[in-house]
Amino acid sequence: MSTIDATTAVKKATPVGQRREPGLASRIVARTSSGVVQVVLLVVALFWLMPTVGLLVASLRTTTDANASGWWEALTEPAQLTWSNYDELLSNEAITDSLWNTALITVPTTLLVVVVAALAAYAFAWVEFPGRDWVFLLVVGLLVVPIQVGLVPVSRLFGDLGIFGSITGVVLFHTAFGLPFAIFLLRNFFAEIPRELLEAARLDGAGELRLFATVVLPLGGPAVASLGIFQFLWVWNDMLVALVFADSESKPITVALQDQVRQFSSNTDVLAPGAFLSMIIPLLVFFAFQRQFVSGVMAGAVK
Numbered sequence: 001m002s003t004i005d006a007t008t009a010v011k012k013a014t015p016v017g018q019r020r021e022p023g024l025a026s027r028i029v030a031r032t033s034s035g036v037v038q039v040v041l042l043v044v045a046l047f048w049l050m051p052t053v054g055l056l057v058a059s060l061r062t063t064t065d066a067n068a069s070g071w072w073e074a075l076t077e078p079a080q081l082t083w084s085n086y087d088e089l090l091s092n093e094a095i096t097d098s099l100w101n102t103a104l105i106t107v108p109t110t111l112l113v114v115v116v117a118a119l120a121a122y123a124f125a126w127v128e129f130p131g132r133d134w135v136f137l138l139v140v141g142l143l144v145v146p147i148q149v150g151l152v153p154v155s156r157l158f159g160d161l162g163i164f165g166s167i168t169g170v171v172l173f174h175t176a177f178g179l180p181f182a183i184f185l186l187r188n189f190f191a192e193i194p195r196e197l198l199e200a201a202r203l204d205g206a207g208e209l210r211l212f213a214t215v216v217l218p219l220g221g222p223a224v225a226s227l228g229i230f231q232f233l234w235v236w237n238d239m240l241v242a243l244v245f246a247d248s249e250s251k252p253i254t255v256a257l258q259d260q261v262r263q264f265s266s267n268t269d270v271l272a273p274g275a276f277l278s279m280i281i282p283l284l285v286f287f288a289f290q291r292q293f294v295s296g297v298m299a300g301a302v303k
Contacts, residue, residue, distance in 0.1 A: 055279065059085055059272035066268045089273045097249075098256035099277065104167050105242075105252055106235045109174040113231050116175070117182030118224060122212050124183065125190040126198060136187065142180040150177065151244050158245065165247035173245055174235050182227055189223040190216055229289055233282050253278045 057071040060081040065074070074080045089095055123129070124136045154173060158164035163172070193216060201211050217224070239254040246255060257274050260267060 052279065052283075055272060055276050057081070058268065059276045061085075061272075063267070063269045066272075085269045085273045088269055089277070092270060094256050094259070095253070095270065095274050098251055098253045101167060101246070101250050102236060102252035102254075102278075105170050105174070105250075106232055109171050109178065109235045110228055110231045112171070112175045113178040113182050114224060114228050117179055117186050117227065118217065118220070119212070120179070120183045121186035121190050122208075122216055124187045125193075126211075126216075127208065139180050139183050143184060145177075145180075147177055147240065155244060164245065165250065167246070167250045169245045170242060170250065170252075173241055174238070178231055178234070182231065185227055186220065186223055189220055193219050225289055229286060232285055236278075236282050 054071045057074050058066060060083070061071065061074055062080070062082060062084070065080045120139075124132060124139075150173075154176075155164060158169045158172075163169040197215055197219075198211060201215050206214065236252075237254065238252075239258065242252045242255045243258075246252065251259075253274065257271060257278065260271055260274070
């Protein structure tokens with residue numbers, strides 16, 4: 001059908017003077033544009049940020065001031081604020097080493113999950129092979145398997161392999177349990193790509209890898225970015241897997257802070273700045289890639 005014929009068909013299908021009903025997304029945007037709704041959202045955002053601000057202020061107060069009054073007292077007495085807590089934190093090898101271990105665990109896990117899941121999702125969406133649907137159903141079925149079920153058998157397996165208690169073991173465990181959801185998410189997104197684009201690229205001589213790199217990945221970039229953000233946040237904030245699979249030399253910041261609470265329950269001069277550093281890094285990652293995250297969410301909502 002030519003462009004003129006398509007335009008004529010649309011005009012015949014839509015009577016003159018009749019306007020199309022706005023979609024759900026358009027109605028939501030229109031409602032949230034009102035002044036009252038914006039004020040309500042601003043109040044909600046302030047309440048959401050209050051714990052973060054409180055933790056920041058608490059991390060800048062001495063133990064004496066923290067035990068004497070609440071953190072809000074420092075807002076009227078700025079002289080209480082000091083950077084000495086962060087100086088002590090940076091001199092605490094247990095905390096600094098755990099921050100480095102957290103990065104060594106989170107970054108490789110996120111990269112592995114995103115790369116492997118993207119390749120597998122492309123295969124499930126656009127590559128024909130025997131038993132493809134059954135294998136995908138098996139992957140979807142793995143979504144209901146809780147992490148707790150795999151702790152004991154995987155611990156024995158890692159012990160036999162000699163990687164129990166190491167960063168490698170923690171990375172492999174997070175990768176294995178993160179792949180089912182990642183593959184499911186990306187496969188559903190990749191399947192929405194128009195088939196004509198892929199067929200045109202194949203007619204031009206593009207192979208599967210080139211098709212994946214030049215067509216699928218650019219179109220699925222928002223979904224891949226959203227997955228990367230989710231995976232980064234999940235692994236960075238995890239403590240259960242690290243408690244089981246990490247030893248004293250490979251424990252992340254969550255376990256290090258838990259050890260501080262267990263040993264010294266009143267050392268807020270270390271706990272407060274350590275908790276703030278542990279929280280602010282994922283927030284910075286989220287805000288740095290928020291545009292890609294929102295694009296991925298909106299793209300999945302309008303398809």
